[in-house]
Amino acid sequence: MKKIVVAISGSSGAVYAKVLLDRLVTLQSQVEAVGVVMSDNARLNWELELGKPNFDLYPFQFYDKNDFYAPFASGSAKYDTMIVCPCSMGMLARIATGVSNDLISRAADVVLKERRRLILVTRDTPLSLIHINNMKTVTESGGIIAPACPSFYAQPIGIEAIAATVIDRVLDLAGFELNSYRWGETH
Numbered sequence: 690m691k692k693i694v695v696a697i698s699g700s701s702g703a704v705y706a707k708v709l710l711d712r713l714v715t716l717q718s719q720v721e722a723v724g725v726v727m728s729d730n731a732r733l734n735w736e737l738e739l740g741k742p743n744f745d746l747y748p749f750q751f752y753d754k755n756d757f758y759a760p761f762a763s764g765s766a767k768y769d770t771m772i773v774c775p776c777s778m779g780m781l782a783r784i785a786t787g788v789s790n791d792l793i794s795r796a797a798d799v800v801l802k803e804r805r806r807l808i809l810v811t812r813d814t815p816l817s818l819i820h821i822n823n824m825k826t827v828t829e830s831g832g833i834i835a836p837a838c839p840s841f842y843a844q845p846i847g848i849e850a851i852a853a854t855v856i857d858r859v860l861d862l863a864g865f866e867l868n869s870y871r872w873g874e875t876h
Contacts (some may be wrong), residue, residue, distance in 0.1 A: 690721035691864065694761045694771040694800070695749070696793040699730025702775035702812040703738040705837055706731070708852045709774050709859065710747050716865055723749040724761050724768065726792045728780070754791045761796045764803040770863045771800045774810035774856075775837060778820050781809060784832070785823035797832075807832040808862050810855065835859050843870035 693713070697706040713723055727735075727744070736742045745751060752759040760766035773780060773793065780793060784807075789795040800807045809827060811834060813820065824834045839845070839854045857869035 691719055691770060692722045692761075692766070692768040693720060693724070693863070694768050694796050695723060695725045696771065696773040696780075696796065697725070697727040697731040697735075697744075698773055698775060698777045698780040698793060699728045699734060700775040700777035700780075700812045701734060701738065702810075702837055703731070703735040704848055704852045705774050705810060705812065705855060706735070707739060707744075708849055708856045709772065710744070710749070712853070712856055712860060712867070714748065716860070716867065717748075719865055722768070724752055724759060725749050726752045726754055726756075726759070726796070728754055728791070728793060730777075752792060754793065756792055757795060759792055759796070761799065762792060764799050768796075768800070768805070770806040770808070771796055772808045772810065772859060772863060773797065774808075774859065775812035776809040778811070778813050778823075781811060781820065781823045781827065784809070785826040785830075801827075801830050801832060804831060806863060808835050808859055809833070810835050810837050810859055812837040833862055835862060842872065
């Protein structure tokens with residue numbers, strides 16, 4: 690049973706966060722707890738890109754971005770995985786430099802210091818050398834950079850199916866057992 694933090698930062702790509710939350714609903718038999726925290730811009734992007742702010746309908750515990758009493762603000766709560774999806778370059782920079790000025794960056798700092806799994810689903814292009822160096826720093830600190838680069842060999846149809854090609858890989862990285870397209874396997 691996994692204890693997961695899902696952080697949604699202000700980058701474009703709310704569909705990735707939605708598909709991640711949808712998938713976690715279907716994987717609840719593998720989950721003890723899901724804590725969700727959203728930046729202000731994540732809330733704005735969700736409404737702009739998906740039409741309505743219905744994220745609070747998910748059966749997970751949502752935390753305010755400044756709630757440092759959230760359990761995953763401390764390593765003692767033993768949340769084993771944190772997924773930042775999508776991860777803006779600003780959030781990546783704060784995580785890479787250890788700036789813990791909100792619950793997302795604090796939780797990421799905790800996950801890294803506890804040597805647990807941090808997965809950043811970055812969604813930006815092109816990348817500057819600053820972005821690349823921040824990715825290098827997070828990787829050297831034990832984090833995983835999983836850019837939101839969809840695959841097309843499964844011939845996904847529709848935006849959510851395309852986003853799912855990324856999210857299924859992220860959930861694989863997080864250690865979930867799921868039924869998804871696998872290269873070289875017949876379906």
